[in-house]
Amino acid sequence: MRTTFPDSGVLRPRFRLTPWDLVVVPLVIVAILLLTIAFQGASQPFDEMTPDLTVSLNPTNLPYYSLRTLFRMFLAVLLSLLFTFTVATLAARSRRAELIIIPMLDFLQSLPILGFLTVTTAIFLGMFRGSLLGLEAASIFAIFTSQVWNMTFSFYHSLITTPRELAEAASVLRLSAWKKFWKLEVPFAMPGLVWNTMMSVSGGWFFVVASEVISVVGRDNDQYLPGVGAYIALAIEQADFTAMVFAGVTLLILILLYDQLVFCPIVAWAEKFKFEQSEAQEVAQSWMLRLWQRSGFASTLGAAGAALGRALPTRPARERPGQRVEPQPTLRPRERILDRIWHALVLVATLWAVWFLAT
Secondary structure, X not given: OOOOOOOHHHHOOOOOOOOOHHHHHHHHHHHHHHHHHHHHHHOOEOOOOOOOOOOOOOHHHHHHHHHHHHHHHXXXXXXXXXXXXXXXXXXXXXHHHHHHHHHHHHHHOOOOHHHHHHHHHHHHHHHOOOEOHHHHHHHHHHHHHOOHHHHHHHHHHHHHOOOHHHHHHHHHOOOOHHHHHHHHHHHHHHHHHHHHHHHHHXXXXXXXXXXXXXXXXXXXXXXEOOOHHHHHHHHHHOOOHHHHHHHHHHHHHHHHHHHHHHHHHHHHHHHHHOOOOOOOOOXXXXXXXXXXXXXXXXXXXXXHHHHHHHHXXXXXXXXXOOOXXXXXXXXXXXXXXXXXXXXXHHHHHHHHHHHHHHO
């Protein structure tokens, strides 16, 4: 009998290059080299014998300072996304966890950014003793606290407001909790999360100056981490108008690059996840996204990533039917008892924290 369907070898993705790879491959290589240079600079020795860190107002140093600042912003965004997916999901899934997480997040977002920087500097210096990574981690954490709360609340709100018809479709398809999260809830939350991430990163630029000039206990002078924020702070301190102009132009270029190379492609890619009853009149476009979509190298990387994701043991072993769309109208006696115990534990922990801070 003649075979009419292709075998698995035909359907397997194969590595191929296109003319667009003449641009994509050098961009990837340059990005890897720049990240390597930034990490090498961030891991320099720093201890009691190291001289005070400072920056130079020479404009030729601005490209390197820009690289170090972008490196901190990039890591802060990655940490914010990791925190968002973990904490917001826990708050949306568990009533008892929500009782603690949401008020705590509301309280933390009201604290000033410099308050986090003051408390965490000694902690990170102790964790990375003898290395500049301690100050780098303190700076990244300060930028992280200026971004993460808005992103977490956005993702949490999307999880608890998933349309009922989508939840019913997931239940009919008997999706497990893991598949429902990645196939339904994350795509539904993606447009809002992308826009809130953009707004959070934009707000994070205002705290770059404060996060790159750090006071260290035992040193008389502030430590200026190499970066655009420290450059701006030193230019303001010395009243150097020319250096301020160079710093302003540099920030403008960085924001334009960030927008064109990162956020515009992500916004255009997230358009396919929009849940709307009518088609939008204007659809976001990105030349960078089209470049990646036409690149054979990028397609091969995507196929390899998908194959790796299928191979990792992160899926549940058994595919169970999805939970009922509507929750139970009344709680069982056992659930009521557990809720009371949980509320009592939360109350005791709160009273202990108040007593600890007071004494």
